[in-house]
Amino acid sequence: MKMKQSKRELKAPFLLHGGDYNPDQWLKYPEVLKEDIDLMQSAHTNTFSVGIFAWSALEPEEGLYNFEWLDKIFDDIHSFGGKVILATPSGARPAWMSKKYPDVLRVNAERVKQLHGGRHNHCFTSPTYLEKTEKINRKLAERYGKHPALLLWHISNEYSGDCHCDNCQAAFREWLKEKYDENLEALNDAWWGPFWSHTFTDWEQVESPSPNGEDGVHGLRLDWRRFSTDQTVRFMENELVPIREITPDIPVTTNFMADTPDLIPFRGLDYNRFADKIDVISWDAYPTWHNDWETTAELAMKVGFIDDLYRTLKDQPFLLMENTPSAVNWHPVNKAKRPGMHILASMQMLAHGSDSILYFQWRKSRGSTEKFHGAVVDHDRSPDNRVFQEVAELGKRMEKLAALQGTHRAAEVAFLYDWENDWALEDAQGYGLDSKQYIKTMHAHYRPFWKQDIPVDVIMKDHDFSKYKLLVVPMLYMMNNQTAEKLEVFVKNGGKLVMTYISGVVNEHDLVHNGEWQDKLTGIFGIRPLETDTLYPRDRNHVLYRSKHYEVKDYATVLELTGAKTLGDYEEDFYKGTSAVTEHAYGEGIAYYIGARLEDAFQDDFYAELLKTELINSPVGITKQEGVSIQVRYNEDSLFVFIMNFSEETRDIQLDQLYDDVLDGGNVEGDIQLDSYEVKVLRVSK
Numbered sequence: 001m002k003m004k005q006s007k008r009e010l011k012a013p014f015l016l017h018g019g020d021y022n023p024d025q026w027l028k029y030p031e032v033l034k035e036d037i038d039l040m041q042s043a044h045t046n047t048f049s050v051g052i053f054a055w056s057a058l059e060p061e062e063g064l065y066n067f068e069w070l071d072k073i074f075d076d077i078h079s080f081g082g083k084v085i086l087a088t089p090s091g092a093r094p095a096w097m098s099k100k101y102p103d104v105l106r107v108n109a110e111r112v113k114q115l116h117g118g119r120h121n122h123c124f125t126s127p128t129y130l131e132k133t134e135k136i137n138r139k140l141a142e143r144y145g146k147h148p149a150l151l152l153w154h155i156s157n158e159y160s161g162d163c164h165c166d167n168c169q170a171a172f173r174e175w176l177k178e179k180y181d182e183n184l185e186a187l188n189d190a191w192w193g194p195f196w197s198h199t200f201t202d203w204e205q206v207e208s209p210s211p212n213g214e215d216g217v218h219g220l221r222l223d224w225r226r227f228s229t230d231q232t233v234r235f236m237e238n239e240l241v242p243i244r245e246i247t248p249d250i251p252v253t254t255n256f257m258a259d260t261p262d263l264i265p266f267r268g269l270d271y272n273r274f275a276d277k278i279d280v281i282s283w284d285a286y287p288t289w290h291n292d293w294e295t296t297a298e299l300a301m302k303v304g305f306i307d308d309l310y311r312t313l314k315d316q317p318f319l320l321m322e323n324t325p326s327a328v329n330w331h332p333v334n335k336a337k338r339p340g341m342h343i344l345a346s347m348q349m350l351a352h353g354s355d356s357i358l359y360f361q362w363r364k365s366r367g368s369t370e371k372f373h374g375a376v377v378d379h380d381r382s383p384d385n386r387v388f389q390e391v392a393e394l395g396k397r398m399e400k401l402a403a404l405q406g407t408h409r410a411a412e413v414a415f416l417y418d419w420e421n422d423w424a425l426e427d428a429q430g431y432g433l434d435s436k437q438y439i440k441t442m443h444a445h446y447r448p449f450w451k452q453d454i455p456v457d458v459i460m461k462d463h464d465f466s467k468y469k470l471l472v473v474p475m476l477y478m479m480n481n482q483t484a485e486k487l488e489v490f491v492k493n494g495g496k497l498v499m500t501y502i503s504g505v506v507n508e509h510d511l512v513h514n515g516e517w518q519d520k521l522t523g524i525f526g527i528r529p530l531e532t533d534t535l536y537p538r539d540r541n542h543v544l545y546r547s548k549h550y551e552v553k554d555y556a557t558v559l560e561l562t563g564a565k566t567l568g569d570y571e572e573d574f575y576k577g578t579s580a581v582t583e584h585a586y587g588e589g590i591a592y593y594i595g596a597r598l599e600d601a602f603q604d605d606f607y608a609e610l611l612k613t614e615l616i617n618s619p620v621g622i623t624k625q626e627g628v629s630i631q632v633r634y635n636e637d638s639l640f641v642f643i644m645n646f647s648e649e650t651r652d653i654q655l656d657q658l659y660d661d662v663l664d665g666g667n668v669e670g671d672i673q674l675d676s677y678e679v680k681v682l683r684v685s686k
């Protein structure tokens with residue numbers, strides 16, 4: 001399957017710079033609203049997301065609408081050439097609705113009905129909420145669909161969570177009936193029913209998982225998470241009905257999240273299931289810059305991973321929908337971005353494929369929980385404010401980068417990431433309960449590519465594998481036969497495949513493959529994993545690979561070779577002298593298996609060697625020092641090269657040719673230096 005590119009393109013006249021704007025909080029302060037329009041221009045911003053949580057301002061009483069204030073905002077933004085991203089307000093709802101229609105309220109896993117309040121707390125199955133969101137969206141589309149400032153729809157806000165009410169339970173049972181063809185026995189088989197007497201004899205006995213009830217049936221937990229994703233997608237599709245009908249040419253997005261503080265992809269929903277329903281991917285990035293547990297470069301690598309994952313969901317430019325120009329208000333410690341960091345972090349987003357830098361939030365509010373969350377306009381309301389100045393400076397630089405818009409990236413290397421695998425691995429009772437760490441394992445393998453500036457796509461199991469030279473598959477614990485077949489075809493046709501320990505263990509129902517390690521995998525890799533040893537943190541073992549010793553951590557899989565040749569052997573314990581790392585020529589390609597979790601130096605050396613043999617290089621021949629990241633975007637005639645110093649030191653760079661300096665003007669060549677957090681954007685014809 002092709003990646004899910006959209007036909008409905010974002011036709012923006014510029015790289016988007018601006019963000020979440022909440023005029024509905026300031027309707028009693030017309031002077032502030034007027035000031036906003038002036039400040040937006042001084043900040044070199046051009047695009048604003050409005051209406052995100054504005055339902056009570058739009059429909060203060062049931063059926064009584066008030067759009068005048070929003071009309072004015074549209075017109076005012078349009079008056080200076082700005083664009084509007086119009087949100088549907090379903091992320092939070094007015095109190096009258098919860099009071100009158102309690103079915104909109106969410107029920108948690110303990111089966112406790114939630115009270116009105118907060119946000120992101122509605123039932124995705126509620127007939128009332130489906131009807132009300134469809135209706136308000138229709139009104140918005142009718143009123144603003146033809147407004148020249150309307151650029152994009154922002155559907156709801158950061159969909160998340162699940163609801164366990166009776167309506168959801170009934171919908172879950174219907175979903176299961178469809179999935180298992182009305183065959184309860186098939187469900188019992190898939191969920192390993194006889195274990196602890198968990199065989200169902202009537203569909204009505206089936207309920208969502210709960211800490212107060214059933215929480216240990218892995219097949220049930222997995223299906224519940226799939227259902228919750230599907231129910232959220234269906235809710236979104238319902239929101240889209242009037243939007244697609246009335247504004248067929250306006251693209252839509254919904255903003256994705258990342259889990260923080262350890263910046264990893266959001267795990268609550270399988271975002272891949274949203275990808276072909278929306279036109280543009282967007283996400284909200286809140287890295288804990290300047291934290292005290294990792295280097296700036298390490299955190300930048302993690303940001304790069306999510307960018308590469310979310311971008312690849314549609315294989316087209318994405319949008320950074322939210323970030324803060326300074327501090328957030330919800331990290332353990334809310335540190336201000338040091339001077340330069342905001343521009344650097346923004347440039348990284350652009351470098352990895354974003355066509356926007358948008359903020360939460362334009363102006364700091366006066367009350368409630370987000371009043372101290374960073375914003376472009378601080379409580380001082382002053383354009384002389386340091387943060388405002390840095391935003392304005394970024395805006396000016398983005399204007400110089402206009403040609404970047406719509407340019408793409410190209411990768412010869414792909415990583416396979418799978419949300420369902422993450423869920424199943426988390427559930428697995430075994431191995432080390434805390435050491436499985438799927439994403440950290442991804443990072444451990446992605447890091448060497450990031451350090452060497454090798455572009456990477458992070459693909460899904462339903463994507464096309466064939467366009468890559470090298471495919472890296474860390475810890476794909478859950479693997480169905482179809483994926484195994486795709487991997488086989490990939491290698492047979494000349495692909496180079498790297499897979500790690502704890503892969504191919506369970507099928508799509510989270511049932512362990514019966515008996516042999518999947519025959520197909522044994523065929524591809526020429527090995528059979530015999531057992532996986534789990535290590536305590538103080539346990540020591542090593543693998544000898546190319547005359548160097550690398551420390552084993554957490555996992556060591558003991559292998560039987562059925563055709564592979566060994567590249568590295570264990571040095572201690574009862575499996576001393578047996579293979580830990582193998583290579584197997586298969587068809588036109590080669591399959592590598594890394595049986596142990598090894599220290600970073602191993603990944604550095606292993607992939608350096610592989611990249612050398614496979615002639616996979618950074619798209620430019622620039623040399624640099626540690627902590628500097630080089631990323632490239634292309635169009636038909638140019639390469640845009642971002643050189644970003646994520647270290648706290650000045651760094652030396654040796655350019656490989658003459659470049660145009662896009663930000664500072666003129667040409668550069670030879671040796672240059674970048675100060676800490678400094679960025680250069682260079683351009684060269686292809």
Ligand code: GAL
Nearest residue numbers: 157158284286322328360373
């Ligand atoms: C996002 C959310 C915004 C705002 C922001 C604060 O998750 O979409 O509305 O709350 O966090 O960082």
